[in-house]
Amino acid sequence: MTKLRIAMVAGEASGDILGAGLIQSIKKRYPNAKFEGIGGDLMRAEGFESVVPMDKLSVMGLVEVLGRLPELLSIRKKLRHAFIKNPPDLFIGIDAPDFNLNLEFHLKQAGIPTVHYVSPSVWAWKSKRIYKIKQSVDLLLALFPFESRYYEPTGQDVVCVGHPLADLIANDPNLQDVKTRLGLVGSEKVVALLPGSRTSELKYLAEPFLEAAKLLQITHPDMIFLLPAANQKRWEWIKKLIDEKFSDLNVRLLLNQSREVMAASDAILIASGTATLEATLLKKPMVVAYKMAALTYAIYSRMMKTPYISLPNILAGEKLVPEILQNDVTPQRLASEMEKALLDKDYQDRLAERFTQINQTLKLNADERAADAVISLLQEKGVLTCSQL
Known part of the structure; x- marks a missing residue:
């Protein structure tokens, strides 16, 4: 039986989800396939061998990256040398384009088939990146039609x-x-707070989100707030913040369980990112916020070519949910927008209808389709023959 060896690099939690699903689907066809590179807990649970903790790559923002640049470049150089010296049958870079595209370019030049899973946001900025992608990638797996x-x-x-x-x-x-399992059996409103999983996101958003919750609690004293931490380290950081500044807030800090928390909520205050797609698929009213270093924002805001930053608005082609950015991220503004998300029934009904339409365009059995495309590429490159399928 053919024993494939596939190298993969995922840089954050959303990529870990994609990588784990793809590994599952490939292993249905090739149970002896070996997967290695950089991945998270979900990928490792599927037998993936991660040579570096995925958290090492989980950094966002131009300014924030600068402090970590020597380490990131060193990791990438070591991977490049290792894979060229001992070539895998295929390399799959999962998102993280600033890290993966350069690696893919060198591996492709060395004759290793390359796949990039998740289209970079060329429709929002860096549109000329399509030429670099063409040089670096044999196959691009896109998520959105x-x-x-x-x-x-x-x-x-x-x-x-x-x-x-x-x-x-x-x-x-x-x-x-899910409400029953989380102990939410009353009629009180439940609000999910998701200030992000990266250190930089928590630095800028955790406190304003909790301050907004305090304002909401004044007018809604029975309101319950749920805050899921992405891992133990984040949990400890947030717990310290709550103990020091928000001990009077009716907030429950949970470890992981972000999807369950969102499913149990009536509305969500959320950092822009993949989690907003989960909220969309769960058909939940939300307020999207984002804040970063001032210099990073000044650069990004000049590069942006789309009027929206959040996935529900981008996918809908219209402003379905509020987007609150940078200096506008104040407790007062966040609380005000959350009031509408929680109480405006007509708005909630319209969101649910549009979110259902978005769901239908994305529910395509992605893991299997991605595996089919990867295997077709391996056939085309001669790594697999029809008799091995």
Whole structure:
């Protein structure tokens, strides 16, 4: 039986989800396949061998990256040398384009087939990146249907696979009766607070989110706030903040369980990112916020070519949910927008209808489609023959 060896690099939690699903689907066809590189807990649970903790790559923002640049470059150089010296059958870079595209370029030049899973946001900024992608990537796996057209100028091989979260959430038994399992049996309103999983996100958003919750609690004293921490380290950081400044707030700090927390909530205050897609698929009213270093924001804001930053608005092509950025991220503004999300029934009904439509465009059995596309590439490159399928 063919024993594939596939190298992968995922840089954050969303990539870990994609990588784990893809590994599962490939292993259905090739149970002896070996996977190695950089990945998180979900990928490791599927037998993936991570040579570096995924947290090492989880950094966002131009200014924030500078302090970590020597370490990141060193990790990438070591991976490049290791994979060229002992070539895998395939390399798959999962998101993290600033890290992965350069690595993919060198590996492709060395004759290793390359896949990039998740289209960089070429529709929002760095549109000329499509030429670098063409040089670096044999196959691009896109999550959203609208993305393929942006690669037409280069003739890039693009396969839209949909989003695995649409499949996961639709079939997740853990989301049934989640309020009961979390001990939320009353009629009080439940608000989820998701200030992000990265250190930089928590630095800028955790305190304003908790301050907004305090304002909401004044007018809604029975309101319950749920805050899921991404890992033990984040849990300890947030717990210290709550103990020092928000001990009078009715907030429950949980470890992981972000999806369950969102499913149990009536509305969500959330950092821009993949979690907003989960909230969309769960059909939850939300207020999206983001804040970063002032210099990083000044650079990014000049580069942006789209009027929206949050996935629900980008996918809908209209402003469905509020987006509060940078200096506008104040407790008062956040609390005011959350009031509408919690209490405006007509608004909630319209959101649910539009979110259902988005769900239908993304629920395409993504893990299987991605595995099919990868295997087709391996056939095309001669790594696999039809008799081995």
